[in-house]
Amino acid sequence: KRQVVVIGLGRFGVSLATTLYKMGHDVLAVDTNERIVQGISPEVTHAVQADATNESILRELGIANFDVGIVAIGTEIENSVLSTILLKRLGVPYVIAKAENNLHGIILEKIGADKVVHPEREAGTRVAHELPLVDVMDYISVSPRYGVAMLTALPYFVGKTISQLELGRGGRWGVAVLLIYRGKEVIVTPDRAETIKANDVVILSGDDENLERLLTAAK
């Protein structure tokens, strides 16, 4: 398990810190705001009120021993940049920083952030790709035209086999069923005789056009 420090407890920082803690990692959450620090403290390993642009405070917190640092400070861009510089200077091997806008993102890359996240911008592109496929619960863009989509089995699918649905290799839709998640069971690369059941979660792959055509026809 990892030692992770999360600096800045806005919506992104809180979600990240509490999720990592639930996944079993050691999470130190840092913010200047005492009320926020107290609020999060049951949901992380430790929560500390501190100014993360203060190098000696970061040293005292043992930041140099952390595997991962995340700077999730938003509106105060200079604080975000300075805190990122300090984490790298103190030797944190992997630092993720959240950017407020494109220029902020460029600065963070230049000063050494290993990964820059733009939550609002990335949510916009993700929702755009899920949109034609309104039942899609999640989606990975493999190329600009090809994707992997997760969705709950549509009524049209239920009770039919993969070959009856004309999915899979050579099937007329050009869409494959990569995986079925049923209750707690995972069926990886199900074969053509597999019957789709109600409440199955399916992972499909195909050209975005083909995915859209299939899901539109299935309604």
Place this chain on the structure above:
Amino acid sequence: KRQVVVIGLGRFGVSLATTLYKMGHDVLAVDTNERIVQGISPEVTHAVQADATNESILRELGIANFDVGIVAIGTEIENSVLSTILLKRLGVPYVIAKAENNLHGIILEKIGADKVVHPEREAGTRVAHELPLVDVMDYISVSPRYGVAMLTALPYFVGKTISQLELGRGGRWGVAVLLIYRGKEVIVTPDRAETIKANDVVILSGDDENLERLLTAAK
């Protein structure tokens, strides 16, 4: 193709509107801020300066004829809620609304939003899951413990076959290769003899623990 109206051109709204337009949909972008409207106008079908809480203006814009409406207004929560109510009242079949916080999200659900998006919160959980797998480019959480991850082939994989890597059914890692994206070619459910090449993009599935164990060992 869809007729989509995007109301509120912050980072989420701009990313969504411009991505949908690039995907070939008809996009009307609306904001009260003239400068923002002018800035986006080359990148969407039409951009209009308007107050989206004004029902007669929405009627004039022909909102009733749109397939999808997205309310991407952030800080002005009452505007976000009122605009969402109006889109549903005018008969837009599918309305997505962005929420500022949990209470805002609950209100939007209650007043009829078909889908509520929390970009910062969702980015937090997504980054948390990608974190142990730092090379992962994207990730779908199929269940709280099982996921599908997209990544570029690690040097450790390159030149080996799927069976040599002990991936796939019965392999000791408990991780399957669902898909390989190579140049422009997509290999769905590759067989065990497939050799991984440099620059392959692979889609893996497995328990999060197993994915992490594999990727840690591969480094």
